[in-house]
Amino acid sequence: MKREIITTADGSKTIHIPEWDEQYHSKHGAIQEAYHVFIEMGLFYFLKNKQPKFFKILEIGFGTGLNAFITLIEAEKFKPEIDYTGVEAYPIAEEEIEKLNYTTELNTSEELFKKLHSCIWEVSSKISESFTLTKRKQFFSEIEDKNVYHLIYFDAFGARVQPKLWTEEIFQKMHDALKTGGVLVTYSAKGSVRRAMQAVGFTVERLPGPPGKREMLRATKY
Numbered sequence: 086m087k088r089e090i091i092t093t094a095d096g097s098k099t100i101h102i103p104e105w106d107e108q109y110h111s112k113h114g115a116i117q118e119a120y121h122v123f124i125e126m127g128l129f130y131f132l133k134n135k136q137p138k139f140f141k142i143l144e145i146g147f148g149t150g151l152n153a154f155i156t157l158i159e160a161e162k163f164k165p166e167i168d169y170t171g172v173e174a175y176p177i178a179e180e181e182i183e184k185l186n187y188t189t190e191l192n193t194s195e196e197l198f199k200k201l202h203s204c205i206w207e208v209s210s211k212i213s214e215s216f217t218l219t220k221r222k223q224f225f226s227e228i229e230d231k232n233v234y235h236l237i238y239f240d241a242f243g244a245r246v247q248p249k250l251w252t253e254e255i256f257q258k259m260h261d262a263l264k265t266g267g268v269l270v271t272y273s274a275k276g277s278v279r280r281a282m283q284a285v286g287f288t289v290e291r292l293p294g295p296p297g298k299r300e301m302l303r304a305t306k307y
């Protein structure tokens with residue numbers, strides 16, 4: 086499928102899929118959305134409530150690496166040791182990576198962003214003092230981890246274009262993959278998504294969404 090780089094409202098770039106009229110991030114601001122949904126409501130919530138020294142994050146849809154990158158930047162400040170796994174079936178190309186402007190927009194290290202993309206797939210690579218990354222080239226339906234992760238960033242394309250990724254079947258896999266007390270965050274606030282999460286045992290909260298979106302969801306495995 087054809088992909089093109091576009092600029093979102095906060096100046097940061099994302100990838101647009103014309104055939105689906107779908108983006109990797111919100112048109113209202115890629116960096117703003119990623120910080121709100123995954124860092125504020127996920128990472129910071131988890132650090133504040135659980136205060137772990139070491140924890141494991143699973144990302145559903147590694148894509149441009151933006152979520153991994155901002156997690157790495159925050160990990161450098163707070164120094165919890167993060168073991169991050171990004172699952173992605175369709176890795177982006179070198180020329181697409183070069184067109185992303187996250188290091189300029191965040192005024193931060195280009196070397197670290199490049200390292201996220203250049204490290205080899207399927208093995209664990211130490212990216213910085215407190216951040217280790219494993220990129221897995223895999224379909225979400227093939228995920229079989231059990232009781233491994235503390236936090237999941239659920240960042241699949243929307244249910245409008247990929248409804249099969251927002252079903253009980255997938256959320257059962259997410260529930261299985263989390264440890265007890267583990268948390269999943271996503272930008273979606275759809276009623277059908279919330280009900281699919283509840284059906285597999287999650288306790289779900291509706292939270293204020295990022296710019297351009299009224300709500301988002303956070304699900305906890307008790």
Ligand SMILES: C[S@@+](CC[C@H](N)C(=O)[O-])C[C@H]1O[C@@H](n2cnc3c(N)ncnc32)[C@H](O)[C@@H]1O
Binds near residue numbers: 148224
């Ligand atoms: C919304 S984008 C993810 C954006 C990403 N988190 C980022 O920060 O750039 C969804 C991602 O899921 C990937 N994807 C789509 N269908 C998939 C599937 N069935 N299994 C695995 N990856 C899939 C896409 O290639 C895309 O990178």
